[in-house]
Amino acid sequence: MKQTGQKSRPAIDQLESVFKALADKTRLRILALLGNNEVCVCHIHDTLELPQPTVSRHLAYLRRAGLVDVRRDGVWMHYQVARSLPPTAQTVLNAAVEALTGVRTTEEDRKQFERAFGQLYVMSTPAGGACCAPRA
Amino acid sequence: MKQTGQKSRPAIDQLESVFKALADKTRLRILALLGNNEVCVCHIHDTLELPQPTVSRHLAYLRRAGLVDVRRDGVWMHYQVARSLPPTAQTVLNAAVEALTGVRTTEEDRKQFERAFGQLYVMSTPAGGACCAPRA
DNA sequence: TCACTATATTCGCCTAGACGAATATTATGG
DNA sequence: CCATAATATTCGTCTAGGCGAATATAGTGA
Numbered sequence: 001m002k003q004t005g006q007k008s009r010p011a012i013d014q015l016e017s018v019f020k021a022l023a024d025k026t027r028l029r030i031l032a033l034l035g036n037n038e039v040c041v042c043h044i045h046d047t048l049e050l051p052q053p054t055v056s057r058h059l060a061y062l063r064r065a066g067l068v069d070v071r072r073d074g075v076w077m078h079y080q081v082a083r084s085l086p087p088t089a090q091t092v093l094n095a096a097v098e099a100l101t102g103v104r105t106t107e108e109d110r111k112q113f114e115r116a117f118g119q120l121y122v123m124s125t126p127a128g129g130a131c132c133a134p135r136a
Numbered sequence: 137m138k139q140t141g142q143k144s145r146p147a148i149d150q151l152e153s154v155f156k157a158l159a160d161k162t163r164l165r166i167l168a169l170l171g172n173n174e175v176c177v178c179h180i181h182d183t184l185e186l187p188q189p190t191v192s193r194h195l196a197y198l199r200r201a202g203l204v205d206v207r208r209d210g211v212w213m214h215y216q217v218a219r220s221l222p223p224t225a226q227t228v229l230n231a232a233v234e235a236l237t238g239v240r241t242t243e244e245d246r247k248q249f250e251r252a253f254g255q256l257y258v259m260s261t262p263a264g265g266a267c268c269a270p271r272a
Numbered sequence: 273t274c275a276c277t278a279t280a281t282t283c284g285c286c287t288a289g290a291c292g293a294a295t296a297t298t299a300t301g302g
Numbered sequence: 303c304c305a306t307a308a309t310a311t312t313c314g315t316c317t318a319g320g321c322g323a324a325t326a327t328a329g330t331g332a
Contacts, residue, residue, distance in 0.1 A: 002198040012161060012241040019164070019232075022155040024290080025148060041309065050291075054226050058311050061289090073307050075299050095231035096155075098222050132308075148318080176280065187322075192280050199321090211278050212330050265280075273307065275332085283317085288319090296311065 011088055018089050022096055026050065027058050031081060031097055032106035033113065034068065038080040042132035047113040067093060078133045091122035147224055158232050162186065163194050167217060167233055168242035169249065170204065174216040178268035183249040203229060212267045253266050261266035 021027060029048055033039060034059040059079060066085060071078045073084040081097055084090070100106050105115075157163060165184055169175060181191040195215060197206040202221060207214045217233055220226070236242050 010241060011239045012164060015164060015235065016159065017159045019155055019158040020159075020288095023159040024150065025152045025157075026290090027223060028155070029152060052309070053311085054291075056308095057290085060310070072299095077309065088238060090292085092231065092235050092262065094237075095228060097229075099228050100148075102224060103147040103151065105146060122210075129233065156318095162320095176279095188279070189281085189323085190321075193320085196280070208329090213279065276330085276332105277328100278330105279312085279328080281324105281327100283322105283324080285322095287318085290317085292313105294311105294313080296308080296309100298307100299309105300305100300307085302306105 008086070011086070012016065012087060013087050015092065017065050017086075018067065018092050021062055021067050022093075024058065024061075026054065027062060028100060029106060029109055030055070030058060030062065030079075031067070032103065033109050034081045034098035035097065035110075036077060036103065037080070038071070040077045040131045041077050041079065043117055044079070046116060046132070047109055072114075073131075144222070146248050147222070148166070150225050151228065152219075152221060153167070153201050154203065157198055160194065160197075162190065163186065164232075164236055165242060165245055166191070166194060166215075166238035168239065169245050170215060170217045171233065171237065172217070173212045174207065174219055176267045177213050177215065178179075179253055180215070182252060185247055201207050209267075214239065231257075 022031075026048070029046060033044060033047060041052075041055065041059065042058075045052050048055065050123075059068065059070075062079075063070060066081045066089075069081050069082050082090075082093065085093060088099075157169075162184070166180060169180060169183060176186075177191065177195065180195075181188050184191065195204065195213075198215075199206060200227075203218050204215045205218050207216075218226075218229065222227060
């Protein structure tokens with residue numbers, strides 16, 4: 001029995017939505033940066049060097065499409081790639097993220113991230129520390 | 137050395153194009169119907185029960201995006217899913233087609249195809265025979 | 273060369289969604 | 303409660319691309 005409350009749309013429509021969400025360079029870069037980790041919004045837009053509203057808008061799109069999950073932590077929002085989509089959609093999403101990891105642009109984004117915030121992804125808010133350093 | 141004449145765009149842009157091409161229900165149904173086979177345009181639009189210009193327009197989009205290859209055979213055009221995209225794009229395309237095969241709508245499209253045109257996909261023009269029967 | 277068929281393209285209209293700029297919201301620390 | 307910082311939303315504008323209807327193009331066979 002399917003979970004109650006899930007007005008499961010036809011799978012073809014689900015897939016269409018997933019691909020629409022993937023059909024934008026900025027969103028692809030965001031998803032690639034998320035990878036298997038949880039990343040804070042400020043780190044995303046610092047790394048990608050995009051205006052904050054732009055990042056926020058694309059994150060909202062990804063959220064509405066169900067491709068990312070959010071966790072609030074005080075003032076900060078931590079995003080990660082969704083892990084419990086309907087199987088077919090999840091498969092496609094995983095394949096996309098996987099494919100993205102080999103791409104030049106996303107590799108450079110990751111390097112930029114490490115250069116700016118340390119060599120590892122932030123798995124949670126540093127205890128008692130600020131997430132976003134007031135860099136400039 | 138990369139092949140000459142290929143003005144290889146950045147991989148991230150290639151992927152974006154692929155996902156844009158996949159971001160439409162009609163195109164997804166077409167790609168799923170093609171699967172591993174070569175299918176004639178008339179069979180596509182008879183099967184999907186979509187207006188011929190609609191099918192043609194979407195095929196044109198897929199062609200421009202490089203997701204399908206065409207073979208002309210007299211009056212008929214036979215399409216198949218592309219097989220020699222840049223590796224990353226090809227991987228994504230394959231994953232998409234693969235994911236689509238399990239989807240209800242596309243299964244029904246295939247059944248409809250078989251009901252109308254025989255139990256197997258047309259691999260080439262039937263020798264001497266018309267591709268599209270003047271059904272109605 | 274002409275009619276016919278399969279396929280492709282064009283046109284006008286309309287909506288989704290991208291962008292930058294501005295503004296609103298939410299949580300925290302004083 | 304206020305100021306501030308992080309994040310989100312709204313607004314106006316612009317373009318890609320969807321659709322149906324009409325039309326163009328390209329092979330084929332007489």
